[in-house]
Amino acid sequence: MAKPALLQTLDRALTxxxxxxxxxxxxxxxxxxxxxxxxxxxxxxxxxxxARHGFVHQEPGRRRYRLGTRLLxxxxxxxxxxxxxxxxxxxxxAAATKETxxxxxxxxNQAVIAHAVESPHSLRMTGRVGERHDFHLGASNKVLAAYxxxxxxxxxxxxxxxxxxxxxxxxxxxxxxxxxxxRQGYAVSHSEVEQGVTSVSVPLCGPGGEVQAxxxxxxxxxxxxxxxxxRWLDLLRSTKAAVERELGWEDPPSLPDRKGVPxxxxxxxx
Amino acid sequence: MAKPALLQTLDRALTxxxxxxxxxxxxxxxxxxxxxxxxxxxxxxxxxxxARHGFVHQEPGRRRYRLGTRLLxxxxxxxxxxxxxxxxxxxxxAAATKETxxxxxxxxNQAVIAHAVESPHSLRMTGRVGERHDFHLGASNKVLAAYxxxxxxxxxxxxxxxxxxxxxxxxxxxxxxxxxxxRQGYAVSHSEVEQGVTSVSVPLCGPGGEVQAxxxxxxxxxxxxxxxxxRWLDLLRSTKAAVERELGWEDPPSLPDRKGVPxxxxxxxx
DNA sequence: GTACAGTGTTTCTATAAAAGAAACATTGGC
DNA sequence: GCCAATGTTTCTTTTATAGAAACACTGTAC
Numbered sequence: 003m004a005k006p007a008l009l010q011t012l013d014r015a016l017t018x019x020x021x022x023x024x025x026x027x028x029x030x031x032x033x034x035x036x037x038x039x040x041x042x043x044x045x046x047x048x049x050x051x052x053a054r055h056g057f058v059h060q061e062p063g064r065r066r067y068r069l070g071t072r073l074l075x076x077x078x079x080x081x082x083x084x085x086x087x088x089x090x091x092x093x094x095x096a097a098a099t100k101e102t103x104x105x106x107x108x109x110x111n112q113a114v115i116a117h118a119v120e121s122p123h124s125l126r127m128t129g130r131v132g133e134r135h136d137f138h139l140g141a142s143n144k145v146l147a148a149y150x151x152x153x154x155x156x157x158x159x160x161x162x163x164x165x166x167x168x169x170x171x172x173x174x175x176x177x178x179x180x181x182x183x184x185r186q187g188y189a190v191s192h193s194e195v196e197q198g199v200t201s202v203s204v205p206l207c208g209p210g211g212e213v214q215a216x217x218x219x220x221x222x223x224x225x226x227x228x229x230x231x232x233r234w235l236d237l238l239r240s241t242k243a244a245v246e247r248e249l250g251w252e253d254p255p256s257l258p259d260r261k262g263v264p265x266x267x268x269x270x271x272x
Numbered sequence: 273m274a275k276p277a278l279l280q281t282l283d284r285a286l287t288x289x290x291x292x293x294x295x296x297x298x299x300x301x302x303x304x305x306x307x308x309x310x311x312x313x314x315x316x317x318x319x320x321x322x323a324r325h326g327f328v329h330q331e332p333g334r335r336r337y338r339l340g341t342r343l344l345x346x347x348x349x350x351x352x353x354x355x356x357x358x359x360x361x362x363x364x365x366a367a368a369t370k371e372t373x374x375x376x377x378x379x380x381n382q383a384v385i386a387h388a389v390e391s392p393h394s395l396r397m398t399g400r401v402g403e404r405h406d407f408h409l410g411a412s413n414k415v416l417a418a419y420x421x422x423x424x425x426x427x428x429x430x431x432x433x434x435x436x437x438x439x440x441x442x443x444x445x446x447x448x449x450x451x452x453x454x455r456q457g458y459a460v461s462h463s464e465v466e467q468g469v470t471s472v473s474v475p476l477c478g479p480g481g482e483v484q485a486x487x488x489x490x491x492x493x494x495x496x497x498x499x500x501x502x503r504w505l506d507l508l509r510s511t512k513a514a515v516e517r518e519l520g521w522e523d524p525p526s527l528p529d530r531k532g533v534p535x536x537x538x539x540x541x542x
Numbered sequence: 543g544t545a546c547a548g549t550g551t552t553t554c555t556a557t558a559a560a561a562g563a564a565a566c567a568t569t570g571g572c
Numbered sequence: 573g574c575c576a577a578t579g580t581t582t583c584t585t586t587t588a589t590a591g592a593a594a595c596a597c598t599g600t601a602c
Contacts, residue, residue, distance in 0.1 A: 008324065009281055009318055010560090010588060011559085011561095011589080012281055012282055012318060015279065015282045016322070022346075032579075041561065043560095043582090046580065047580095050580090059357070059518075061518070062518065065568090065578065065579060068353055069346065069353055071357070071478045073350040074478065074484060075478055076289070076347070077347030078482075079292060079339055080341060083338055084344065087341075110384060110402065132431055208341045214341055214344060249326065249341055279560070280559065280589095281589070281590095300549070301551085316552090317590095330550095335598085336550095
């Protein structure tokens with residue numbers, strides 16, 4: 003009863019749409035019906051309706067369904083929302099730490115700064131929105147890479163880095179570094195992108211558990227001597243929780259197996 | 273009904289979601305209900321269901337709804353679809369013209385080549401997927417810019433071009449050039465990005481009329497002397513129609529007053 | 543401080559739409 | 573050319589939804 007008054011048909015349809023993921027970019031009606039434990043006809047009608055709106059697509063000739071390009075236009079409209087939502091939290095974080103706070107998202111082959119709130123100090127990192135970086139350096143960029151499929155990261159770096167770049171010679175080491183980051187849930191970097199700059203970064207997950215962005219605190223290393231960055235990490239973690247709650251964390255709807263996302267979802271009215 | 277067997281609830285819900293556009297990034301329940309001519313309670317339940325899945329989002333404190341970040345993750349999965357769908361058509365186009373065919377999309381501040389099919393000639397434009405260009409040069413890039421809000425284009429160019437760039441001094445001229453492109457529905461460029469290269473480009477619209485990408489033919493000017501590019505334009509136009517049909521063009525669903533979205537998107541504000 | 547006008551939310555019931563089984567139509571493989 | 577499997581349509585029973593109206597909450601004006 004905690005969640006009354008939903009439209010079951012729509013709820014089910016959206017759950018169905020969520021079955022399209024990286025492992026299953028396309029589905030047949032029968033296959034999907036079996037996977038979800040629903041009647042074929044329901045799945046077929048749901049897909050047909052989504053198809054009419056361009057949310058899914060069925061190539062003529064082939065019979066299976068894939069996600070449609072309507073999602074691309076909608077996403078363009080949704081894009082500013084992430085920054086909008088994160089902004090007040092980032093402002094608080096910047097006020098608490100007196101350092102620059104950055105929001106970074108994946109964009110094609112690289113990571114791009116989507117939003118930033120600058121430190122009040124005169125000596126501060128500027129948060130240049132729109133600036134792009136490759137995945138291999140910097141806490142904010144490595145965190146994003148850590149949650150992407152390795153093949154994607156590798157392809158991006160191969161395309162971006164000059165042939166013969168040392169990292170390309172030693173993929174295994176970098177890969178295990180990313181694995182460590184994903185395991186511990188944060189990244190720290192010292193002087194990686196810029197000399198004398200320390201950065202701590204955590205991933206921000208949207209509803210469904212997908213990593214949407216990384217949230218980072220960046221500042222002169224001299225102001226965070228020793229293990230001072232651990233305080234940043236604590237603050238990042240609580241901000242992460244707050245933002246994610248606002249991003250629409252809810253218990254995963256009916257879909258059976260969703261792989262290990264930490265259960266920090268809390269009811270929002272308290 | 274030529275197209276029966278739909279889920280009305282889902283159909284209506286998706287139509288409702290489409291009410292969130294650039295002019296109306298946020299809606300209140302009452303307002304949206306009035307706009308769509310639906311009972312408040314239906315709209316509220318639909319929005320609540322979308323919200324649970326992260327498709328829309330309601331900031332705590334504020335009460336109005338905005339698009340949610342779930343769309344971002346879905347769009348990431350849908351991204352390769354455009355190239356997938358367009359590819360066979362592009363192959364045909366390349367075969368017919370013996371020139372390189374490119375698919376270009378907007379990505380942040382710039383246009384990026386999403387897919388390409390190369391000319392069979394030895395002297396050909398290489399279609400470097402992932403290559404980025406600013407909006408001010410090249411038919412494929414200008415076509416994309418022509419259908420973006422001018423403010424977006426201007427902000428992008430201001431951020432990218434070095435201060436003092438001649439174009440920044442004469443915004444009016446460039447703006448009217450874009451308007452002309454939007455009006456005629458295509459762009460042609462000679463030697464803009466590269467010496468001796470001619471390019472013709474048309475926009476590709478997805479369901480809903482939003483411009484999703486530009487489709488271009490690029491080749492050495494010497495092979496398209498005089499008005500030879502007009503043949504390219506004809507071929508582009510028929511390909512455009514074919515791809516768009518496949519992208520899910522359908523008659524706009526039930527929504528009463530979809531304010532004049534013409535068959536081909538026209539610039540959306542003065 | 544209290545009344546008020548506006549909002550989002552919940553309740554309730556007739557009705558219309560969806561669930562689900564099963565038949566139908568296509569497709570691709572052999 | 574047949575067969576197996578897939579997507580599509582049909583059909584009826586069930587049930588979730590549409591819609592009106594009452595409710596609860598918020599900020600504002602008095």
